Amino acid sequence: MKEKFYLTTPLYYVNARPHIGHSYTNIAADALARWHRLTGKEVKFLTGTDEHGQKIARAAQTEGMEPQAFTDKISQTFSDLWKVLNISEHEFIRTTKASHKEAVYRVWIKLNEKGDIYQAAYTGYYCTHCETFLTEESVRQMQAESKEILCPDCKRPAEKIEETNYFFKLSKYQDWLTKMVETGQDEQERPFRIVPETRRNEVLGFLKANQLEDLCVSRPKSRLAWGIETPLSKDHVTYVWLDALVNYITACGYDKGSVNEWWPADAHLIGKDILRHHAIYWPIILKALDLAPPKLIFAHGWWVIGGEKMSKSKGNAVDPVEVANRFGVDAYRYFLLRETAFGSDGLFSEEALTLRYNTDLANDLGNLLHRSLTMCEKYFDGVIPSGVPTEQNSSDIAERARNLQASAAHLFAKVDGKMRDLAFSEALREIWAVINEANKFIESSAPWTLHKQGKNDDLRRVIIALAETLRAVAKTSRPFIPEKAKELWKQIGMSEDIDKPLSVLELETSAHLTMAGVKIQKGVPLFPRIEA
Ligand code: MSP
Numbered sequence: 001m002k003e004k005f006y007l008t009t010p011l012y013y014v015n016a017r018p019h020i021g022h023s024y025t026n027i028a029a030d031a032l033a034r035w036h037r038l039t040g041k042e043v044k045f046l047t048g049t050d051e052h053g054q055k056i057a058r059a060a061q062t063e064g065m066e067p068q069a070f071t072d073k074i075s076q077t078f079s080d081l082w083k084v085l086n087i088s089e090h091e092f093i094r095t096t097k098a099s100h101k102e103a104v105y106r107v108w109i110k111l112n113e114k115g116d117i118y119q120a121a122y123t124g125y126y127c128t129h130c131e132t133f134l135t136e137e138s139v140r141q142m143q144a145e146s147k148e149i150l151c152p153d154c155k156r157p158a159e160k161i162e163e164t165n166y167f168f169k170l171s172k173y174q175d176w177l178t179k180m181v182e183t184g185q186d187e188q189e190r191p192f193r194i195v196p197e198t199r200r201n202e203v204l205g206f207l208k209a210n211q212l213e214d215l216c217v218s219r220p221k222s223r224l225a226w227g228i229e230t231p232l233s234k235d236h237v238t239y240v241w242l243d244a245l246v247n248y249i250t251a252c253g254y255d256k257g258s259v260n261e262w263w264p265a266d267a268h269l270i271g272k273d274i275l276r277h278h279a280i281y282w283p284i285i286l287k288a289l290d291l292a293p294p295k296l297i298f299a300h301g302w303w304v305i306g307g308e309k310m311s312k313s314k315g316n317a318v319d320p321v322e323v324a325n326r327f328g329v330d331a332y333r334y335f336l337l338r339e340t341a342f343g344s345d346g347l348f349s350e351e352a353l354t355l356r357y358n359t360d361l362a363n364d365l366g367n368l369l370h371r372s373l374t375m376c377e378k379y380f381d382g383v384i385p386s387g388v389p390t391e392q393n394s395s396d397i398a399e400r401a402r403n404l405q406a407s408a409a410h411l412f413a414k415v416d417g418k419m420r421d422l423a424f425s426e427a428l429r430e431i432w433a434v435i436n437e438a439n440k441f442i443e444s445s446a447p448w449t450l451h452k453q454g455k456n457d458d459l460r461r462v463i464i465a466l467a468e469t470l471r472a473v474a475k476t477s478r479p480f481i482p483e484k485a486k487e488l489w490k491q492i493g494m495s496e497d498i499d500k501p502l503s504v505l506e507l508e509t510s511a512h513l514t515m516a517g518v519k520i521q522k523g524v525p526l527f528p529r530i531e532a
Contacts, residue, residue, distance in 0.1 A: 002041060006044040010025060010271065014075050025270070033045040033090070037088075038475070039507065048247060050243075052226055055128055055240075060226075075094055079092050093251055117166055118214075120165065132151075132241075168285070171211065177280065180192050180283065193297070195296060219239060264295055270297065274299075301342075301346060328484075337425060339356065361527040362527040362529045364432060366527040367439065369491060387516065397445050404438060411472045464515070467492060474486075492521075
């Protein structure tokens with residue numbers, strides 16, 4: 001049976017159209033999903049839209065639309081974007097789906113049976129933008145300093161609200177969670193990792209310095225009707241974050257009352273702004289439901305533009321479709337995953353994208369392919385030659401060719417190691433290190449001179465090493481730049497399916513697979529240069 005891998009992205013709010021920041025998580029998740037498929041796993045890849053709550057109800061009202069029609073429209077822009085960006089096979093969940101409502105309903109029943117839900121009158125300050133009540137502590141501080149009550153996260157004014165609601169006993173599980181974050185596993189030794197380390201420390205520090213307040217998990221319908229009704233009261237709907245987090249188990253069959261073999265998730269990919277919800281609320285909800293914690297939560301950084309986080313509300317959002325149309329989908333994907341480490345913030349600019357394009361894609365990769373294929377045509381009529389018997393392989397060029405072949409063969413294991421850590425940028429750096437090694441090899445071996453001098457054995461060695469390098473580059477870069485990798489694969493004459501999973505030999509022992517006799521199919525340049 002195939003090993004399984006279940007990964008998720010956040011569910012995006014449908015109050016506005018997607019921007020670069022949203023596309024980032026899905027592109028990263030797609031590269032990860034494709035890599036795991038390439039290493040032979042069965043992958044479940046979940047994304048979707050978060051459609052309830054005040055923020056969305058208000059956005060619909062502003063547009064003069066019914067919430068359902070409005071969410072249908074915006075949700076579609078997200079699924080359309082995933083097609084444009086070549087996001088591979090995935091499930092698209094919407095929180096307005098009947099099966100999801102059923103799952104949320106069952107969560108309520110179970111939490112209530114557990115004795116973890118109670119009703120109480122509540123007075124507090126609420127931030128509609130973040131869909132969160134301010135903590136009593138933060139309100140006290142602002143009141144003490146006679147300041148306007150602003151949301152500590154987004155700095156918008158918070159609204160004072162008085163109402164009766166349902167609460168979930170978050171506080172009861174604080175010690176349990178602290179221990180789990182500290183040890184990286186629960187009491188049954190099931191893994192729970194928060195990555196990067198700085199985020200894990202942030203969560204741990206918060207848990208040690210603060211007393212968790214119970215979570216208000218309902219909203220009165222009189223104030224907000226756009227939500228999933230709770231089975232405990234006809235007058236309340238579910239808090240949008242409880243609703244949204246449950247999606248990760250709805251997709252594993254929780255609408256039937258239990259989870260299937262896909263739970264626990266192998267990786268939740270999220271942005272750092274929603275760490276608290278995923279690393280504090282979610283594991284506690286799962287514990288109360290008697291379910292395993294997710295194995296990994298990875299909080300990535302933000303795309304920043306002109307010194308500020310890119311966001312619709314700041315008016316600095318860039319449309320991913322426009323950028324992809326200008327630079328190409330693969331160049332856009334490459335830039336996002338290469339430019340910055342997955343856990344860090346990245347600066348988005350067209351200048352930076354143009355530079356990466358011309359340097360890494362057009363110069364390094366594009367030229368390597370072009371030069372290699374041109375020489376193969378010129379010296380070997382476009383057919384990859386067969387190897388030279390080893391006993392004659394004592395020349396200097398033979399040794400350097402062997403080194404390059406070894407680097408190419410080791411690339412699979414190296415990229416695999418980086419992908420296990422979700423280190424996309426480093427995985428690409430490994431691939432480009434081999435590309436650059438190959439380019440240097442062309443310079444130092446000077447095949448044109450070998451040809452002139454009639455050193456045919458060495459010339460064969462050079463072409464064979466280059467072809468094998470390009471094959472390894474095509475296969476390992478497929479998850480990042482899917483269409484261009486496929487084009488590269490075709491141009492070097494490979495007829496096998498590029499998505500055929502890597503063999504254990506390829507992954508672990510760097511088997512040497514010959515390409516002798518393969519007829520290349522030189523085509524148009526992969527990445528024509530862009531003028532700045
Ligand atoms: N609906 C919630 C998530 C619920 S998950 C059960 C939500 N939605 S969101 O649309 O506001 O944000 C979705 C994701 O987009 C978050 O992970 C957030 O970090 C990410 N990004 C939004 N702007 C971003 C950047 N400028 N850069 C990178 N990612 C950012 O939160």
